[in-house]
Amino acid sequence: MRQTKRRSIHIPGGTSILASLISIGIGLVFGLILLVILNTKAAGGAFVSLVTTGFRSSDKFAKVLYQAAPLIMTGLSVGFAFKTGLFNIGATGQYTVGAAFALIGAIQFQLPWYVCVLLSLIGGAFWGVFPGLFKALFNVNEVITSIMFNWIAMFAVNLTINNLPMMLAKYWGGAQMDRTANLAQANPSALIPRLGLDTLMHSNYMNISIFIAVIFALIAWVILSKTTFGYELKACGYNRNASLYAGINAKRNIVFSMVIAGAFAGVGGGLYFLAGTGQYTLLKQLLAAGFNGIPVALLATSNPIGTIFSAFFVSYIQVGGDAMQPDFVKEIIDIIISVIIYLAAFALLTRELLSRSKMHREEEAESVASADAPAEKEEVSQS
Amino acid sequence: MSILADIFSATILFMIPLLLVALGGMFSERSGVVNIALEGIMIIGALCSCLFLRALDDSGFGPAHPQTAMFLAIVVAALTGAVFALLLAFASVNLKADQTIGGTALNMFAPAFAIVLTWAIQGQGQTTILIPTWSRITQETLGVAVKQNFWQAFLFKSFYQTTIWAVFLFVIAAVVLYKTRFGLRLRSCGEHPQAADSVGVNVYRMRYAGVFISGMLGGIGGLAYTLAAGSAFQSTVAGYGFLALAVMIFGNWKPLNILGASLFFALFKILSSYSGSIPFLPKFENIKASEYIYLMLPYIVTMIVLILTSKKSRAPKAEGIPYDKGRR
Numbered sequence: 067m068r069q070t071k072r073r074s075i076h077i078p079g080g081t082s083i084l085a086s087l088i089s090i091g092i093g094l095v096f097g098l099i100l101l102v103i104l105n106t107k108a109a110g111g112a113f114v115s116l117v118t119t120g121f122r123s124s125d126k127f128a129k130v131l132y133q134a135a136p137l138i139m140t141g142l143s144v145g146f147a148f149k150t151g152l153f154n155i156g157a158t159g160q161y162t163v164g165a166a167f168a169l170i171g172a173i174q175f176q177l178p179w180y181v182c183v184l185l186s187l188i189g190g191a192f193w194g195v196f197p198g199l200f201k202a203l204f205n206v207n208e209v210i211t212s213i214m215f216n217w218i219a220m221f222a223v224n225l226t227i228n229n230l231p232m233m234l235a236k237y238w239g240g241a242q243m244d245r246t247a248n249l250a251q252a253n254p255s256a257l258i259p260r261l262g263l264d265t266l267m268h269s270n271y272m273n274i275s276i277f278i279a280v281i282f283a284l285i286a287w288v289i290l291s292k293t294t295f296g297y298e299l300k301a302c303g304y305n306r307n308a309s310l311y312a313g314i315n316a317k318r319n320i321v322f323s324m325v326i327a328g329a330f331a332g333v334g335g336g337l338y339f340l341a342g343t344g345q346y347t348l349l350k351q352l353l354a355a356g357f358n359g360i361p362v363a364l365l366a367t368s369n370p371i372g373t374i375f376s377a378f379f380v381s382y383i384q385v386g387g388d389a390m391q392p393d394f395v396k397e398i399i400d401i402i403i404s405v406i407i408y409l410a411a412f413a414l415l416t417r418e419l420l421s422r423s424k425m426h427r428e429e430e431a432e433s434v435a436s437a438d439a440p441a442e443k444e445e446v447s448q449s
Numbered sequence: 450m451s452i453l454a455d456i457f458s459a460t461i462l463f464m465i466p467l468l469l470v471a472l473g474g475m476f477s478e479r480s481g482v483v484n485i486a487l488e489g490i491m492i493i494g495a496l497c498s499c500l501f502l503r504a505l506d507d508s509g510f511g512p513a514h515p516q517t518a519m520f521l522a523i524v525v526a527a528l529t530g531a532v533f534a535l536l537l538a539f540a541s542v543n544l545k546a547d548q549t550i551g552g553t554a555l556n557m558f559a560p561a562f563a564i565v566l567t568w569a570i571q572g573q574g575q576t577t578i579l580i581p582t583w584s585r586i587t588q589e590t591l592g593v594a595v596k597q598n599f600w601q602a603f604l605f606k607s608f609y610q611t612t613i614w615a616v617f618l619f620v621i622a623a624v625v626l627y628k629t630r631f632g633l634r635l636r637s638c639g640e641h642p643q644a645a646d647s648v649g650v651n652v653y654r655m656r657y658a659g660v661f662i663s664g665m666l667g668g669i670g671g672l673a674y675t676l677a678a679g680s681a682f683q684s685t686v687a688g689y690g691f692l693a694l695a696v697m698i699f700g701n702w703k704p705l706n707i708l709g710a711s712l713f714f715a716l717f718k719i720l721s722s723y724s725g726s727i728p729f730l731p732k733f734e735n736i737k738a739s740e741y742i743y744l745m746l747p748y749i750v751t752m753i754v755l756i757l758t759s760k761k762s763r764a765p766k767a768e769g770i771p772y773d774k775g776r777r
Contacts, residue, residue, distance in 0.1 A: 100565075104565070104569055153549050155485075155691075200752075200755075200756065204755075204756045204759040205759050205762070206755050206756060206759050206762070207698055207764070209485070209694070210694065210695045210698045210699075210755065211752065211755075213688075213691045213692070213694070213695055214695060214748045214749075214751060214752050215748075215752075217688070217745070217748045218745050218748050218749060218752075221741045221742075221744045221745040221748075222741070222745060224738065224741050225736075225738060225739075225741035225742065225745075228737045228738035228741070229736060229737050229738070350744070351687070352688065357557075360553050361553065361554075361557065364550055364553065395564055395565050395568050397560070397561035397564040397565055398561070398565060399561075400557055400558070400560070400561030401558060401561045401562055401565065403557060404554045404555070404556075404557035404558035404561065405554070405558070407550060407553060407554035407557065408536070408540065408550075408551060408554035408555070408558070410546075410550055410554075
């Protein structure tokens with residue numbers, strides 16, 4: 067019994083990183099094979115640009131960082147909920163509401179950027195309340211609530227933006243009716259500061275959002291690993307009944323977990339749209355950015371620090387994928403990522419085997435040691 | 450009167466994919482596997498059957514025997530959906546992986562694969578697959594005289610073979626689940642796999658069967674959605690797989706309730722697109738872009754109903770938990 071408990075909680079970090087790296091390697095090889103099948107002549111060059119573009123020039127690297135920031139946030143959102151045993155498929159809705167709160171603050175109320183980021187956090191948290199509360203109070207599956215609220219978010223945001231005349235680009239002299247105002251025209255103080263990084267890296271995309279995202283990842287790590295609250299959240303995720311028995315208020319923790327997850331996703335939306343390089347377009351489709359948080363979180367096995375690296379990786383090969391055009395479709399990147407995620411299933415298995423064999427070795431050592439000194443055995447089983 | 454016929458026929462048209470895919474999800478979850486990959490399965494089914502229809506159209510077989518071709522396309526959709534779903538079964542049954550991880554991977558794979566394949570077959574930038582016009586069942590097909598009345602508009606405005614098969618499959622699904630030995634065994638694997646195993650039921654095989662059936666129904670549902678949504682397949686099913694998942698939960702994992710839930714949801718969805726032309730609905734003239742209010746409505750109403758009925762909602766007990774023989 068003691069062994070199974072130890073196995074599920076203490077999976078060694080080293081093996082899990084190794085497993086992720088193996089999946090990435092196989093995924094990339096799969097991508098290469100796909101490229102060769104589709105267009106043998108252009109495959110080699112395309113693959114090289116896929117794996118090297120991100121590091122090739124400073125402006126490409128800036129683009130990687132720019133895209134990684136919202137990915138870190140949505141990845142944190144999904145991962146944080148995973149830790150509590152909840153599947154937050156609603157990151158895209160929370161992302162959308164966060165973006166809308168930030169943009170309304172920026173354009174309609176002309177607020178500075180840090181207030182807008184805070185607003186996006188509140189917006190996302192507000193949208194996270196619903197799946198959490200409905201799960202806790204009415205026992206409605208959080209997956210279905212999240213899906214429903216994704217659509218409600220998108221329609222509600224479009225409705226609101228249409229009814230705030232200052233929001234649309236047309237008010238500020240733009241030509242388009244279907245998107246929000248260009249921030250550089252509407253309110254330059256709402257743009258996330260660039261601190262000269264843009265001239266340093268020769269890219270309009272560069273700003274401090276990546277640092278903000280990393281700080282949030284550290285916050286998530288502190289909450290989960292260093293606080294009683296985080297311990298309670300994880301306990302609910304591992305075994306809800308056991309945590310109830312231990313006197314943990316599972317219902318309250320479900321709501322808090324979803325609210326925090328929502329806040330992360332909301333900040334992601336804020337960071338992306340406050341960069342000033344993308345305008346929110348009034349479409350009748352869900353934003354893909356929120357869904358991309360799912361593979362990021364899975365690749366990082368929901369570890370907040372790992373999320374930074376997995377988001378960076380996903381963003382990196384996306385930039386590489388853009389460079390493969392027009393010889394290849396950039397959706398090949400999605401295929402590679404999906405293969406990597408699918409392999410994560412294998413990875414879990416291999417990880418289990420690896421840690422099991424490691425434990426076996428430890429146990430042998432333990433039994434040898436205990437044969438020599440029986441007193442030591444007492445100590446080991448107590449710890 | 451004709452608008453009423455339009456609404457009814459459009460409701461049924463959009464209800465069919467929801468019904469089929471939700472029934473598919475039901476089979477998978479009743480066997481104990483959470484099938485979040487329905488969206489991807491729909492896309493693969495729709496992709497392959499639409500490509501198949503194009504090929505038949507080019508070869509001349511399609512225009513000559515439209516309904517035979519359509520039947521074959523449905524078979525193609527079912528088989529490809531099922532084969533794709535086997536990837537989920539492999540990950541969740543053999544590898545005992547987290548079922549949402551496998552499902553998410555498949556959902557991500559399917560639309561990307563659809564775009565890549567469509568490009569590879571049709572040439573660069575050609576991301577839509579046109580559906581041949583002969584796929585629809587018209588009065589000419591059946592040899593009925595052309596009349597302009599309520600029934601004509603109701604029955605023949607958008608009538609496809611998928612509708613007929615959906616009715617059949619619904620009845621078969623309900624009978625299989627509740628009246629056969631297979632159905633009983635399948636359900637027991639979703640409730641208490643250890644107990645099922647102890648009386649000699651092969652849990653792994655049952656779960657494979659559940660996922661396989663859900664792939665078949667999901668694939669056909671993908672084709673039905675594409676037919677309902679317009680004249681072409683554009684590498685997406687616009688979140689219908691997830692909606693079907695919601696319909697399945699709304700329908701409490703029971704065939705008859707799923708039928709009701711899909712009808713309910715489709716009706717509200719169609720009402721939103723016809724809101725402008727229905728006289729008794731409020732128009733919200735002071736609000737700009739008020740169509741969004743109606744677009745939101747089906748989701749809000751579903752949410753309210755779910756809360757009201759949540760006391761009775763009961764998911765299969767063992768769903769989402771990989772079955773491990775060695776575990777107590």
